[in-house]
Amino acid sequence: MRSDEKLDAPGLKRRGKKKERLHWVARADIARDGYLPKTVRLHYDEAVPAHRRLIEAACHKLQAEMLEWASGKRNTVRPFDGTLGSLVRCYQTDEASPYRQIKWNTQRTYDQVLSVVEKAFGTRSLSALGIADFRKWYDAAKAPRAKGEPERVRKAHGIISMIRRLMAYGIAAEHAECGRLAAILDASRFKQPGRRRVRLELHHVEAFVAKALELGRLSLAIGTAVQFETLMRQRDVIGEWEPIRDGEKTGIVLNDRRWVNGLTWSDLANNLEVFKDTTKTGQTVAHDLKLIPMVVRLLDMVPTSRRVGPLIIDEEAQRPYAMHGYTREWRKVATAAGIPTGLWNMDARAGGISEADDSGADLDDIRSTAGHSQASTTVNYIRGGMGKSRKVTKGRQASRTVKNGTET
Template sequence: MPAHPARRSSRGKQENQLGSSPATRNKVFRYRRICARSCRHHRCGCAGCPDCSDVYPQLGASKHPMGYTLKKIIALYRTDAHSPFQRLGYQARVKQDRMMERISEKHGHLQLRGVKSKTLTAWYKDWSSGGRIAAGHALIARLRTLFRFGFIVLEDDDCLRLSEILRESRFRTQGPRLVQLTSDHVKAIRAEARAHFGWYSIALAQALQFELRLSQKDVIGEWVPIAEPDESDVIVHGKKWVRGLCWSHIDKNLVLRHTTGSAGKRIEADLRTAPMILDELGGQDEIIRLVNERVGPIVINDVTGLPWSTAEYRRKWRLVARKAGVPDMVKNRDSVQAATLVGGPDQARVLRHITLTDISRHLRSRRR
């Protein structure tokens, strides 16, 4: 039996509007049905429909005629419950927020469908101009994270396209840092911190960083808002101290156990094999006495009696380093050489879990 002429005409008109691909038509009709259940506009295509505003962020920009802007992707990355941003530590979120705000201020108004390979290359050239290669590379890394989130969580086709472009693109990098804080540097910093400045805590922190191969944050900790999930017994002015070394981490056999880094890796270090730390704390017997008598953070600001803030410690450490003759190109983070698996002869015996990723980084650094 032949189809009704009017019905055939209406269906043909809809197909011309939506495209000839059956998959495309089915996709659009499917989302129209979802929209209809939400806003009860049974002919709604979600274009400009205010009742669909709560539905569309979950459907992906490719289902909406207008698509996502870069600013909208950034906002969703910050707030979506499934975003990897929610799993970052406090300081990492603050750092990423600053970079994403910089991207949003200048380019946030742009539709993703209008961003091409040449656009991304022009952005990188602008961000890295004047020798700011590290800054340019960091901002490109944020874009990679944003577009990956948009593709995986929001199922957006433009984010998939841009992720593929960035995956195939090559941007200039600075390469691995070849400078290192040496044992002689550490000895000079410790001596100047004690004798010239009277900052015994900086001398102790430097010894702990170098001999245990720990980051600055793993030694002195950090101050975060009370609302952060980490537990702490040190709370001052609406912030709490977390992550740093405590006296309770040392047992009676002078073995220090600590959870390090954002990945939460456990380490065990025998302090009896760390001469610099023993020297700063007065020997093995004195350390045992301190462990039995003291609680809380090991490294305390000599002036305030509280754990150091990150910014203040960094500023004071640089003053000491310059006084000790350490070049400005050598930074505190160079206490731990990148991609090393074992310590040198001047460092303590530390047991830590080594992953395949650690081995891969180590091999790449050796090849360079």
């Protein structure tokens, strides 16, 4: 008969009503201090005698790591022990890991996926993994949240992509089994999420601007117009909140984060000619806002006394929009303006690029305006491709006219 007293397994918890599952759970006070992982699923059956020793061993190991971290050795890199969970930790903490070189917001995104990987599969030994496991994990992650809802292909593909990154790091760090598993993944194909096909069009932007002005959200009107007309990314227009790493709380600070990278009124000071280093690629883009009537009209609505500091200011808070605040408030106005929920603020960039393509603009000119390093990236933003199609059709028709010696 099973009982807690018979298992020497610190941190062991049983969860689940219909089907009980075993988890190791970090002490609440240590987890609040930032310890990860907070929970680890234990894929063992307590009713199997041999599994009971494995449960105890896993709990003692995880408990010891947690207590070591809490004792002040928080920067200690825990050694690789052959499990997927330890590979995740090495990837995040090894000074030589490519993870340490990526930008903080990309790390944040990676951490979300890595947390899912570690919680779900962290105790699995790399030596015991194969293609069947990867397929099973992909299929489980892809399953709809509820009956009738769409499959979550983007989530599933993101997990597999992250495991590929882990194995690539493991090869470089000379961890056992990573080369074998990387070869398996290289030879395997998993369905990718479909590209977004929708885009904000001019009539959407005009409707949004009118409604934003009606609701007293001039900032949202300006931000959306600038995004659409200049093809700039949202964070290059409104800025972002970067974690403070130097300890100096200078500039605009909110919750230990400093506002950076957004457009300021000083960027517009040179006769509305803007030169901006983009945050993602570092490419410098140039825009003459005087040539954009919608943007000029909106900028003229800003009082002279307010034309200092960040261009886009939350009217209610009188500072740049808090993290996720711009997108949240944008959606409220978009809904009021009758813009479908399937259209997002980020689609303004794709809409502007697609409109440029439809107008027959040269692809390399569009690439430069958008701040892309490669034309292939620009092509991914073109939703519809009518511009190139028209150019090809006109060329074919002109060629036929020449061949036939007739006029059309």
